[in-house]
Amino acid sequence: MPQLNCIDPxxxxxxxxxxxxxxxxxxxxxxxxxxxxxxxxxxxSCATCxxxxxxxxxxxxxxxxxxxxxxxxxxxxxxxxSRLACQVELSDKHxxxxxxxxxxxx
Amino acid sequence: xxxxxxxxGQSACTLLAELVQGEFxxxxxxxxGEPHRPYRRPPLSKSWLKMSADTDTLRLLPEPxxxxxxxxxIKEWVKSIQPDNGEIHTExxxxxxxxxxxxxxxxxxxxTIEGLPSETTHVIRTLDDAEKLRQHVDHAENITxxxxxxxxxxxxxxxxxxxxxIRIVAKGNRLLPQVSLKTAHRLVDSSPALTQxxxxxxxxxxxxxxxxxxxxxxxxxxxxxxxxxIPNTEVAMRCGLGTTDGIVTDVFxxxxxxxxxxxxxVSLHHQPHLGKSKRVExxxxxxxxxxxxxxxxxxxxxxxxxxxxxxxDQGQLKLQIAGLCARSDDETCLIFSDTExxxxxxxxxxxxxxxxxxxxxxxxxxxxxxxxxxxxxxALVEAGSVFxxxxxxxx
Numbered sequence: 362m363p364q365l366n367c368i369d370p371x372x373x374x375x376x377x378x379x380x381x382x383x384x385x386x387x388x389x390x391x392x393x394x395x396x397x398x399x400x401x402x403x404x405x406s407c408a409t410c411x412x413x414x415x416x417x418x419x420x421x422x423x424x425x426x427x428x429x430x431x432x433x434x435x436x437x438x439x440x441x442x443s444r445l446a447c448q449v450e451l452s453d454k455h456x457x458x459x460x461x462x463x464x465x466x467x
Numbered sequence: 468x469x470x471x472x473x474x475x476g477q478s479a480c481t482l483l484a485e486l487v488q489g490e491f492x493x494x495x496x497x498x499x500g501e502p503h504r505p506y507r508r509p510p511l512s513k514s515w516l517k518m519s520a521d522t523d524t525l526r527l528l529p530e531p532x533x534x535x536x537x538x539x540x541i542k543e544w545v546k547s548i549q550p551d552n553g554e555i556h557t558e559x560x561x562x563x564x565x566x567x568x569x570x571x572x573x574x575x576x577x578x579t580i581e582g583l584p585s586e587t588t589h590v591i592r593t594l595d596d597a598e599k600l601r602q603h604v605d606h607a608e609n610i611t612x613x614x615x616x617x618x619x620x621x622x623x624x625x626x627x628x629x630x631x632x633i634r635i636v637a638k639g640n641r642l643l644p645q646v647s648l649k650t651a652h653r654l655v656d657s658s659p660a661l662t663q664x665x666x667x668x669x670x671x672x673x674x675x676x677x678x679x680x681x682x683x684x685x686x687x688x689x690x691x692x693x694x695x696x697i698p699n700t701e702v703a704m705r706c707g708l709g710t711t712d713g714i715v716t717d718v719f720x721x722x723x724x725x726x727x728x729x730x731x732x733v734s735l736h737h738q739p740h741l742g743k744s745k746r747v748e749x750x751x752x753x754x755x756x757x758x759x760x761x762x763x764x765x766x767x768x769x770x771x772x773x774x775x776x777x778x779x780d781q782g783q784l785k786l787q788i789a790g791l792c793a794r795s796d797d798e799t800c801l802i803f804s805d806t807e808x809x810x811x812x813x814x815x816x817x818x819x820x821x822x823x824x825x826x827x828x829x830x831x832x833x834x835x836x837x838x839x840x841x842x843x844x845x846a847l848v849e850a851g852s853v854f855x856x857x858x859x860x861x862x
Contacts, residue, residue, distance in 0.1 A: 393529035400754055402507045406778040431828035
């Protein structure tokens with residue numbers, strides 16, 4: 362199975378396997394990656410599943426919707442590579458993608 | 468300490484996650500009568516109903532919490548509790564605990580309609596309800612949803628298909644009465660459903676497959692009842708706690724009995740934002756009441772002070788509401804364009820809730836503003852948008 366490398370807020374690296382079609386949130390949540398609150402359960406309504414993707418993967422991931430960009434502007438210290446984990450769908454080509462969970466969700 | 472949590476929905480699971488994270492030093496028994504591991508309910512009427520998604524995507528608890536050493540899962544319904552001696556009874560056995568947390572949630576209000584066969588009637592609350600509906604929906608050309616709220620409109624949007632006609636029939640004279648007229652109009656206009664209000668259902672005619680109503684027959688191969696929810700208070704009421712309207716708690720989620728707490732949609736407590744007691748059905752209530760209860764059980768009590776918020780997906784429209792208002796509160800439209808809509812609910816100058824359609828920035832700004840204290844309508848109108856008022860209040 363393809364996998365993600367997730368760095369949690371305590372700097373621990375967790376290898377997370379995923380099924381293509383899943384979102385980052387679903388895969389990370391199942392594995393119990395810390396620091397992702399996802400209060401709304403994946404509905405792009407709370408901005409508490411903020412993750413920062415490794416910039417070298419730009420272009421392989423679908424651009425965020427306006428809704429997601431707006432939500433991200435309320436995340437704590439967003440970066441150009443910030444995303445909401447519930448909005449990024451994974452495919453086989455994302456095998457090996459690295460991401461960090463935001464230090465704080467609010 | 469030994470805890471017994473009755474229920475395994477959103478609030479019970481948030482409580483578990485908070486207790487595990489807070490390194491709770493004790494044992495936790497969780498009573499879950501449903502034949503599934505804990506799952507998320509909001510998608511059942513939204514994305515999950517539309518797509519043939521795997522039930523794994525609904526999973527509510529992370530593996531390390533679900534299988535945590537302190538947690539014991541008991542796959543039985545709770546029949547009764549005896550608070551004085553900390554006993555929880557199921558059909559099979561009795562369990563002794565120090566604290567009982569009732570997270571029993573709500574169930575759909577059922578309607579008795581003469582002549583309506585049970586295989587034609589559906590509700591959506593549990594995963595099994597949604598599975599059953601999905602199995603029957605393919606052959607239905609005429610679907611009638613009974614109800615007037617978010618759930619009725621979410622179901623209609625999710626089941627929309629060129630081969631189907633979806634109707635929403637409501638008993639009262641208002642659709643979506645929990646939001647402003649302006650917001651309701653926008654949602655109703657964009658809904659694929661044919662709607663009709665002031666409709667009293669008399670019976671079902673199986674030959675013509677239609678509901679007989681005071682306003683004539685309404686075709687319905689399949690009927691979905693989305694007519695509100697009833698709190699599951701029976702276990703509490705049998706021991707003198709709770710009422711038909713909810714289980715009364717203080718702002719620490721404690722009932723009048725020192726060994727019993729209630730969290731989530733079933734708990735009836737003071738809502739500081741509203742200034743009075745109210746039972747609130749929303750994911751924010753489930754999460755925030757559970758977090759408040761967890762803090763108390765971990766020995767660091769902090770009173771409930773959260774601002775409620777809500778969201779609903781209706782096809783292409785995402786409605787987000789910050790705050791909570793009375794249905795009679797006034798409405799003032801702040802932003803209204805082809806794509807976006809922001810309506811302020813208020814009592815005089817005091818803003819009670821902000822409704823935003825497809826404009827997440829305004830919704831998030833509203834939550835932040837409410838967290839900072841009282842929001843004034845005149846200041847908001849002068850600023851022109853919630854976001855601009857937030858920016859100016861920060862500078």
